[in-house]
Structure formats: structure tokens, C-alpha cells
Amino acid sequence: MRFDLVDLQLFIAVADQRSITRGAERSHLALASASARIKGLEQALGVALLKRGRRGVELTAAGESLLDHARLVIHQVDAMRGDLAGFASGVRASVHFLANTSGLSEHLPKALAGFLREHRDVAIDIEERESTDIAAAITAGAADLGFAAEHALPDHIERFVFSEDRLTLVTSKRGPFAGRRQIDFQEAGACEFVGLTSATALQMHISKHAARLGMRPHFRARLRDFDAICQMVAADVGVALVPESAARRCAKLMPLAIVRLRDAFANRRLVICARSFKALPRPAKMLVEHLRAEAV
Numbered sequence: 001m002r003f004d005l006v007d008l009q010l011f012i013a014v015a016d017q018r019s020i021t022r023g024a025e026r027s028h029l030a031l032a033s034a035s036a037r038i039k040g041l042e043q044a045l046g047v048a049l050l051k052r053g054r055r056g057v058e059l060t061a062a063g064e065s066l067l068d069h070a071r072l073v074i075h076q077v078d079a080m081r082g083d084l085a086g087f088a089s090g091v092r093a094s095v096h097f098l099a100n101t102s103g104l105s106e107h108l109p110k111a112l113a114g115f116l117r118e119h120r121d122v123a124i125d126i127e128e129r130e131s132t133d134i135a136a137a138i139t140a141g142a143a144d145l146g147f148a149a150e151h152a153l154p155d156h157i158e159r160f161v162f163s164e165d166r167l168t169l170v171t172s173k174r175g176p177f178a179g180r181r182q183i184d185f186q187e188a189g190a191c192e193f194v195g196l197t198s199a200t201a202l203q204m205h206i207s208k209h210a211a212r213l214g215m216r217p218h219f220r221a222r223l224r225d226f227d228a229i230c231q232m233v234a235a236d237v238g239v240a241l242v243p244e245s246a247a248r249r250c251a252k253l254m255p256l257a258i259v260r261l262r263d264a265f266a267n268r269r270l271v272i273c274a275r276s277f278k279a280l281p282r283p284a285k286m287l288v289e290h291l292r293a294e295a296v
Contacts, residue, residue, distance in 0.1 A: 005077060007037050008070040011049070014038065015067045018056040041066075072141035079144075079281060093283035094123040096143045098134045100270075101202035102243045103147035105226060107163050107270060111294040115287055122283045130201035138275055144284040149205075150269040159273040163296045166244045167206070167266040172236040173255040182260035185241075186213050192238035193217045194229050206241055209265045230254055241266075 006027075014023030014034070024034030042049050049063035059067060079094070099108055104126065112124060129137065131152035137143045138157055153159060169188060171178050176191055195217075196203040203222075210217055220238045223229050229240050230250035242250075247258045260266075272291050274280055280288065 003073075004037075005074070007041055008073055010034055010037055011041060012067065012070050012074065014050070014057065015059055015063065018058070020050075020052075020057060068140065075141050075143075093121065093281070094125055095145065095281075095284045095287050096125045096127075097145045097147070097287075098127050098129045098137055098143045099147035100131050100134065100149065100205075101128060101196065101200045102165060102245075102268075103270065104128055106243055106245045107165070108147060111291055114294070115290045118290075119283075119286060122286070124287070128201055130204050133201075134273070138273055141275060144274065144280060145287065146273045148271060148273060150271045153271070153273055157273050157275065158277050159271040160292060161269055161295060162272050162291060163245075163270050165268050165270055167241050167261055167268065168244045168247045169239055169259040169261060170230060170233050170242055170247050170250075170256050171239045171259065172234050173257055174236055175233070175239060175257070177239070177259050178257040180259050182262055185209070185261050185263045185266070186215060188239060189213075189215045189217065191217075192220045194221050194223065194232040194238045194240045195219050196229070197222045197224055200224075202243075205265075209263070226250065230256060243268075 010023060010027045010029060013026040014020050017023045017026060020035055020038060021031055024031045027034065029037070038050065045062070045066070047062040048060050049066060050057040051060060075096075079096070108126075112126070116122070116124065127143075129146075131148035134143075134146040134148040135153045135157060138146045139154065147162065150159065150161070169177065169183065169185075177183055177188070195206070198204070198207070221232055223232065226242050226246035227250060229242060230247070231254065232238065233240050234254040234256055241261070244258070247256065250256060251258055272288065272295075274284075274288070277285070277288055
């Protein structure tokens with residue numbers, strides 16, 4: 001049985017869009033051609049892959065299985081293309097790595113820099129995602145490795161703890177709660193906040209839990225990194241939720257008070273994860289070995 005990569009890419013697009021028409025557009029194919037390719041796949045496999053309806057298509061059980069395998073195949077092909085193209089530039093392999101906001105800003109830079117210094121023929125393609133999105137991408141085979149909060153991962157994803165961190169509330173020495181050791185997040189509901197830009201993974205995580213508590217925090221400013229946020233807080237612009245590691249680092253240089261949150265969502269075990277560590281390409285395995293040695 002032979003599979004055409006164009007057919008697999010088309011099938012992924014149709015499954016993602018839940019529409020043959022939109023899948024064809026995304027794959028830059030004519031609708032008639034796309035429809036014929038999907039029917040050809042079904043005939044070759046001897047099973048129905050899609051349930052067609054007025055509002056689009058739904059995957060059958062066989063379609064769900066094919067989608068999982070198709071994503072893996074396309075990911076491996078993309079990795080192969082990247083590795084081979086890298087020979088021309090002197091970089092011979094790459095690792096696709098997804099990380100949440102805390103990982104990119106606080107926990108990973110030093111460890112990744114050490115790895116890249118030791119392995120000059122390997123590149124790391126790092127992308128910021130929310131932990132739940134990282135779990136979905138790893139499950140689908142759309143990335144080699146992830147750095148995520150453990151609570152967001154399903155049981156079937158392999159992982160090891162890289163570090164532990166908590167979300168803490170930071171306030172100026174003159175600000176509210178400066179004399180407190182710990183509070184519930186809801187107690188800060190009336191405060192003015194300084195936060196990350198709304199598109200960052202950590203800010204989405206915080207916003208979800210605020211919504212569950214019925215809170216609508218008012219943000220005086222939104223910035224892209226924890227140092228800038230803490231500078232605003234130190235100037236008494238508002239309070240902020242930041243990882244404890246960032247809060248302690250900034251508190252050495254700025255007049256900040258750090259207050260622990262009692263809320264369960266603030267406790268976070270941060271892990272390195274993969275579908276299967278044994279099945280990773282060699283460059284990704286090398287990175288895993290390095291990160292295990294760097295884990296706290």
C-alpha cells in the first residue's frame with residue numbers, strides 16, 4: 001500500500017478544518033481534486049475516513065487513527081527536510097521544542113545554551129505555547145519535546161520533572177499585602193494589575209483561573225517579560241502574578257514584596273515531556289540527556 005504525502009497533508013487539513021472545501025483551500029488544491037484524493041484514500045484503505053454532513057465532515061474511528069499516523073509521518077518528513085537542508089548551512093539536525101512562558105523566560109535559556117555550545121551541529125526550534133496546547137501537540141506528534149506544567153499533561157505522555165515553581169503575587173514595599181505572607185488570589189481582585197501580554201501562555205493560564213473565580217482583573221499595563229513587570233510593580237503601578245523564581249530574582253534588585261498564593265493553580269511542577277523518549281530522533285535524545293542532567 002502506497003501513500004502520497006500530498007494526500008496525507010490534505011487529510012490533515014480537512015480534519016483540522018472539518019471541511020473538504022476549506023481543507024482543499026488550505027492545501028492549495030481544487031475542490032474536485034481534493035474530493036477525489038480523499039475518496040482514493042478511502043478506497044485504498046477499504047474504510048470510510050469521514051462522515052459527510054451539511055455542516056462539514058467528522059472523522060470516523062478509522063479517520064482518527066489515520067490522522068494520528070499522518071501527523072507523525074508529516075512531522076518526520078519535515079524533520080528530515082530540515083536535517084538535510086541543514087547540511088548546507090553547517091547545522092546538521094534540529095529539534096522542535098515547545099515551551100510555556102516560564103520555561104522560555106526563566107528555566108530553559110541557560111540549559112539550552114549549554115547544550116547548543118556543546119553540540120554546534122544541532123539547532124533547536126523553540127516555540128512558546130500554553131501547557132495544554134503543548135500536551136495536544138506532543139500527543140499529535142507535531143513536536144519532539146515539550147516543557148510544560150505537569151497538571152496539563154494526560155497520563156500517556158512521558159515526562160520527567162525539570163524544576164518546580166510557584167506563581168506568587170508581587171507588590172511594592174508600599175503596596176497592598178506587602179506585610180502578608182500568603183493570600184488567596186481572589187483577595188487581590190480589587191487591585192490594579194500589571195501583567196503579561198494577553199497572547200502569552202502564562203497569561204492565558206492566569207486568565208482562565210481568574211474567570212473560574214468570577215474575577216475580572218483590571219490591568220494598568222501589559223508587558224512582555226517579568227523584569228519589566230516587576231519594575232512597574234516596584235514603582236507602585238499595580239500588583240502582578242509571576243513565577244517565584246522571577247520574583248526572587250527581581251526582588252534582589254527592586255523594592256518588592258513577595259506573597260505566596262494559597263490557590264492550587266499556583267503550584268506547578270514543570271516537566272520535560274515527549275510521546276516516547278525512546279522513539280525520539282537522535283538529536284532530541286541528546287537534548288533529553290542534557291536536560292536530565294540539568295534538572296533540579
